[in-house]
Amino acid sequence: MAQMAPLELRIAQKKKDMEEHQPNANTTTTTSFLDLPLELRNEVYAHLFVQDKPINCYKVWFTTAERHLRRLGREKNEDGSAAHDENCCGVKRYGCAHYDKALRPLTGILRTCRAVGAEARDVLYGRNTFWLGVGGSHETSPYLRLKTVGPDNLRRVRHLRAAFWCGRYAWYLATRHPEERSALFRPPGDGDGDGAQLWAPLVDGLRSLVLILELPLSGLDDRLGWPVWVAHVEPLLRFLGERIDPGETQVIVDDNYSPLLCEAVDRCLGRTGFRRARTPEGDVHYLGKRFDPGNLGEPVESGA
Known part of the structure; x- marks a missing residue:
């Protein structure tokens, strides 16, 4: 077998290194929201929840209407578990009181997981x-x-x-x-x-x-x-x-x-x-x- 020239050897070695480091097409790389720095996560929560004016507690942000609470009680997550439980508000008796029409597009993040829910509520109520x-x-x-x-x-x-x-x-x-x-x-x-x-x-x-x-x-x-x-x-x-x-x-x-x-x-x-x-x-x-x-x-x- 003929010996490879130094230039050809370097090219072959570089090609081999590139093939070894190339990601497999059958594998996917996922990044969790919780992998982001806390500062960035808080910016997301603030964009969703922080209001320019005081939140009026008499309005539909907060409700105890029986009809509304019964509907919330019937809602389920994808795994069949109750959508409104201690992972969100921690008040099983009332369901999720701040999960109302005015906030419905925004509050889904509160029930993503326990960690995200806790961080988001710190911003919703604290800021x-x-x-x-x-x-x-x-x-x-x-x-x-x-x-x-x-x-x-x-x-x-x-x-x-x-x-x-x-x-x-x-x-x-x-x-x-x-x-x-x-x-x-x-x-x-x-x-x-x-x-x-x-x-x-x-x-x-x-x-x-x-x-x-x-x-x-x-x-x-x-x-x-x-x-x-x-x-x-x-x-x-x-x-x-x-x-x-x-x-x-x-x-x-x-x-x-x-x-x-x-x-x-x-x-x-x-x-x-x-x-x-x-x-x-x-x-x-x-x-x-x-x-x-x-x-x-x-x-x-x-x-x-």
Whole structure:
């Protein structure tokens, strides 16, 4: 056999090396989403979930409608398992409360797998601001809608705006028919009771809390009933003041420097180091009836 020339030998060796490193056509290379850096995965979650404005918990993002929950309960994954279980919200009783029509194209990623679901929910709840109306005792109150996502997800919430108000009929009963009076605010801040168990998961992880206290101003007689309204809201304010960590949570209050109410705020929230400021919601409610504008700071944008 003739000996190969050095040039031919190098060419043959290079060809052999290329053949050895060429991927087999019968094999495929797959890359998992979890193989991406966490920073990139968080960008994907943020693109899906982070909203420019606060999420209104009264709207269809959160629901307890029986018809809707029954339909969700019938949905299955490809392997036949329930589509809405602890891998998503962790609340079997309510199904997946935030998996509604407005989010349906987006929330499928929450049930991809346990790891992805946990990461995505950290962004959904941790990087959005939630707007919550606290008033009345109706079973479909915004807070009851929000709590359906379960305590684990409530602990992920970092930014909350809460407006304390009461419906006209509830206010009428509270001031004129005390024998039919029911709590103006649900759930209450009742020490270690049911109200505390509902509020605690939401409050403990907060980084910012904006409270808009909408004292009733719809009639001349309302001023006579202000002590009733303040007496109803004070237990909740006291619970928040005792529960909030001043070193972790920034608290802003729009109480309009209202008589009686501002004293209750000082008593209950003084240890939190809160500051008073105007809010767009408060401006709408109080209109031109700002009692002491000099004691209110610059407006706080609704997205703050």
